[in-house]
Amino acid sequence: xxxxxxxxxxFVVLKSLLAARRQGHDSIEANDLVTGIIVEDQDPHxxxxxxxxxxxxxxxxxxxxxxxxxxxxxxxxARELFLxxxxxxxxxxxxxxxLIGLDDAPGKNGLPPxxxxxxxxxxxxxLRNEFHHSKIEPLHILAAALCEPCEASRILKEAxxxxxxxxxxxxxxxxxx
Numbered sequence: 001x002x003x004x005x006x007x008x009x010x011f012v013v014l015k016s017l018l019a020a021r022r023q024g025h026d027s028i029e030a031n032d033l034v035t036g037i038i039v040e041d042q043d044p045h046x047x048x049x050x051x052x053x054x055x056x057x058x059x060x061x062x063x064x065x066x067x068x069x070x071x072x073x074x075x076x077x078a079r080e081l082f083l084x085x086x087x088x089x090x091x092x093x094x095x096x097x098x099l100i101g102l103d104d105a106p107g108k109n110g111l112p113p114x115x116x117x118x119x120x121x122x123x124x125x126x127l128r129n130e131f132h133h134s135k136i137e138p139l140h141i142l143a144a145a146l147c148e149p150c151e152a153s154r155i156l157k158e159a160x161x162x163x164x165x166x167x168x169x170x171x172x173x174x175x176x177x
Contacts (some may be wrong), residue, residue, distance in 0.1 A: 002121075004128060008046070012036040020111050027114040031095055034145050036153035037138050038088045047049035047076040082139060083167060087159045094155040120144040131170050142166050 005013065013028075016036030020028045040046065049056055052074045059066060083091075113121070121136075123144035128136045143166040146153045156162075 004136050005135050008040060008138050009136045011040045012138050012141055015039040017111055027112050029114045030115050030116045030145055030148045031151035031152045033117055034154055035095060037142050038091055040082055040138055041083050043087050046079055048079040050075055050077045091152060091155045096154055116148050120148060139170050143169060
């Protein structure tokens, strides 16, 4: 299942690890995972590949499919945020999160996921299959996290971010290619 994580979903897991380390947890917990989703969603440097760009279309049509392609800057577009900034800030403040750099993190190399995070990632995989998407994206993880009884999901629900709303976003064309 972990091989089905998109590049953005891997960033979510990395940001979750950093959040867990900062909090001194022994494992990555649901609140850490939601913190990772929010940090990744709000990243102003996160770009999406413009599938309509001629260079991208040509690369997609190549047979055999190339293993790795470096696309020029004009092939990338800024991606739309899912969470409004004020909700993201509210959730992070509610979780008493401080964004830190990797250098500030304690010396642990890795943390195992908690049982609840394993459940969330399993549910995200089920959602990926349900929507016939090729990779698990942050929205799959967010929808799954909203099913868990954690502080982050409570705050998100109070702000109007529900599982149904996230599922609706996943149904939109291009939500997860």
